[in-house]
Amino acid sequence: MDIGTIINNIVDIMKKYWRVFLVEGVSNTLALTAIAVLLGALIGAVVTMLKRSRFRVVRFLVTVYVEVIRGTPILLQLTIFYFVVPELLPFLNLSAFMWVAIALCINSSAYVSEVFRSGIQAVDPGQAEAARSLGMSKGQTMLRIILPQAIKNILPALGNEFIMILKETSLASTFFIGDLMTSYKKVNGATYLNLEPLLIVGLIYLCMTYPLSKLVGALERKMAHGNK
Amino acid sequence: MKKLFTLLLAVLMLAALFTGCGKSSDNVLTVATSPDFAPMEFCDVSKTGQDQYVGFDIMLANYIADELGMELEILPMSFDSCPTAVTSGKATLAISGFSWMEDRAANYNLSDYYYAGDNETEQVIVTLKDKEGQFTTAEDFNGMKIGAQNASLQEQLCQEQLPGAEIVTVGDLSTALMQLKKGDFDFIAVAKGQGDVFLSNDPDVALSGFEFNVDPKYVGNVIVLKKGDDEMTEKVNAILAKAEAAGLYEQWYEEAEILAGSKDAQEISYDDNGSVAAD
Numbered sequence: 267m268d269i270g271t272i273i274n275n276i277v278d279i280m281k282k283y284w285r286v287f288l289v290e291g292v293s294n295t296l297a298l299t300a301i302a303v304l305l306g307a308l309i310g311a312v313v314t315m316l317k318r319s320r321f322r323v324v325r326f327l328v329t330v331y332v333e334v335i336r337g338t339p340i341l342l343q344l345t346i347f348y349f350v351v352p353e354l355l356p357f358l359n360l361s362a363f364m365w366v367a368i369a370l371c372i373n374s375s376a377y378v379s380e381v382f383r384s385g386i387q388a389v390d391p392g393q394a395e396a397a398r399s400l401g402m403s404k405g406q407t408m409l410r411i412i413l414p415q416a417i418k419n420i421l422p423a424l425g426n427e428f429i430m431i432l433k434e435t436s437l438a439s440t441f442f443i444g445d446l447m448t449s450y451k452k453v454n455g456a457t458y459l460n461l462e463p464l465l466i467v468g469l470i471y472l473c474m475t476y477p478l479s480k481l482v483g484a485l486e487r488k489m490a491h492g493n494k
Numbered sequence: 495m496k497k498l499f500t501l502l503l504a505v506l507m508l509a510a511l512f513t514g515c516g517k518s519s520d521n522v523l524t525v526a527t528s529p530d531f532a533p534m535e536f537c538d539v540s541k542t543g544q545d546q547y548v549g550f551d552i553m554l555a556n557y558i559a560d561e562l563g564m565e566l567e568i569l570p571m572s573f574d575s576c577p578t579a580v581t582s583g584k585a586t587l588a589i590s591g592f593s594w595m596e597d598r599a600a601n602y603n604l605s606d607y608y609y610a611g612d613n614e615t616e617q618v619i620v621t622l623k624d625k626e627g628q629f630t631t632a633e634d635f636n637g638m639k640i641g642a643q644n645a646s647l648q649e650q651l652c653q654e655q656l657p658g659a660e661i662v663t664v665g666d667l668s669t670a671l672m673q674l675k676k677g678d679f680d681f682i683a684v685a686k687g688q689g690d691v692f693l694s695n696d697p698d699v700a701l702s703g704f705e706f707n708v709d710p711k712y713v714g715n716v717i718v719l720k721k722g723d724d725e726m727t728e729k730v731n732a733i734l735a736k737a738e739a740a741g742l743y744e745q746w747y748e749e750a751e752i753l754a755g756s757k758d759a760q761e762i763s764y765d766d767n768g769s770v771a772a773d
Contacts, residue, residue, distance in 0.1 A: 285539075362569070441572070442570030455530030455536045455537060458532075458668055460672055
């Protein structure tokens with residue numbers, strides 16, 4: 267394996283296929299990540315609330331939801347959402363892209379809900395007790411005392427979750443929905459070159475995740491600042 | 495609790511927003527394919543949407559859709575997923591260079607054969623240059639490691655005809671090529687058409703000298719349909735017979751090879767010195 271050849275091939279591939287990678291691949295990956303992260307965080311918040319519910323049945327169901335999703339491979343979930351769920355809900359006439367996006371939302375919601383839960387639990391129970399004994403209602407305690415402190419724990423972990431999701435969208439290429447890994451498959455299928463397009467795709471993923479992880483780091487430092 | 499209900503409702507309504515986009519008419523023929531296998535099916539990156547899927551199988555799918563008076567919709571997905579699409583009803587047909595196999599026939603309705611040039615008629619074993627032509631009989635492969643694609647015809651052929659060999663299952667063939675060069679195994683079992691592409695792209699790769707004895711039933715490709723979908727299978731078979739009688743297969747395969755060879759595929763290749771010869 268000759269490094270010079272590989273670099274030459276990479277340059278040639280980029281000359282010819284840059285649009286497939288940089289326009290189509292990047293935009294679809296970012297769109298998929300944005301949908302998965304935003305809706306995932308929303309559903310995750312709901313799941314966390316339900317998990318703190320007074321009703322045992324609700325708590326049980328939510329626990330099953332979280333455990334099943336965290337305990338099964340994401341490829342399986344994608345396959346089920348691509349093949350099985352559309353058949354069960356024929357009136358929901360969504361595109362393949364949307365089904366994959368929904369599967370990623372559901373997946374991230376389970377992880378995000380655990381991030382929320384652990385963030386909330388990490389707040390000293392004395393804080394809640396103090397707030398309650400000062401006459402605050404349960405809702406007030408949560409909103410004004412617990413959540414502002416929990417956010418410090420939650421935000422950095424949430425940032426890491428976003429980075430994870432960005433990379434996990436690559437599995438969506440199983441269904442050729444146009445994300446960055448699909449770009450790799452297309453170019454690979456047309457040129458029979460494997461390593462070169464893979465390196466290109468890897469570099470682009472890195473370019474997307476690195477600023478994100480820097481951002482998370484900055485956020486972490488900022489949050490830690492208040493602890494002193 | 496009430497707030498929660500509102501939130502859920504909002505999410506549902508949001509989901510409803512996305513409904514309605516996409517197919518709805520019954521007059522659409524959905525075909526699952528794995529467009530990463532030139533010249534049978536691959537992507538022409540200069541195009542977008544449905545137009546980007548090209549190759550022999552796509553031309554065949556177009557022909558079938560025309561004959562049925564339906565509109566064609568290609569559903570791209572990985573090779574393993576194509577049969578699942580048929581079972582789940584997401585696609586009516588799976589056309590992706592499938593060979594006839596016993597297990598496949600047990601779980602799906604398979605169409606009659608269609609022939610894509612010399613793509614499947616010969617099955618060979620490729621190796622690295624230093625072993626070129628030195629392996630001609632099945633016994634030569636005793637104790638050797640051979641790479642073959644998961645659930646492929648080649649894997650089955652290795653099992654049947656090279657009992658002494660150790661089969662290493664690989665996910666896709668371009669990865670297999672890298673593994674071969676890295677030394678994970680010394681041989682790859684491939685269809686002749688695919689082997690030719692390897693040979694023309696990479697000077698280090700050569701034919702081992704062995705050729706599988708291919709039963710005629712493996713020579714053609716078949717279209718995969720849902721088990722029990724006999725009505726559609728009959729229709730498809732009639733159309734295949736018509737296409738064969740009209741001599742369309744050769745014409746399509748030629749067109750597909752030209753498309754794969756000239757435009758967007760294999761434009762980057764290695765010349766004899768191992769450096770890149772891009773045209």
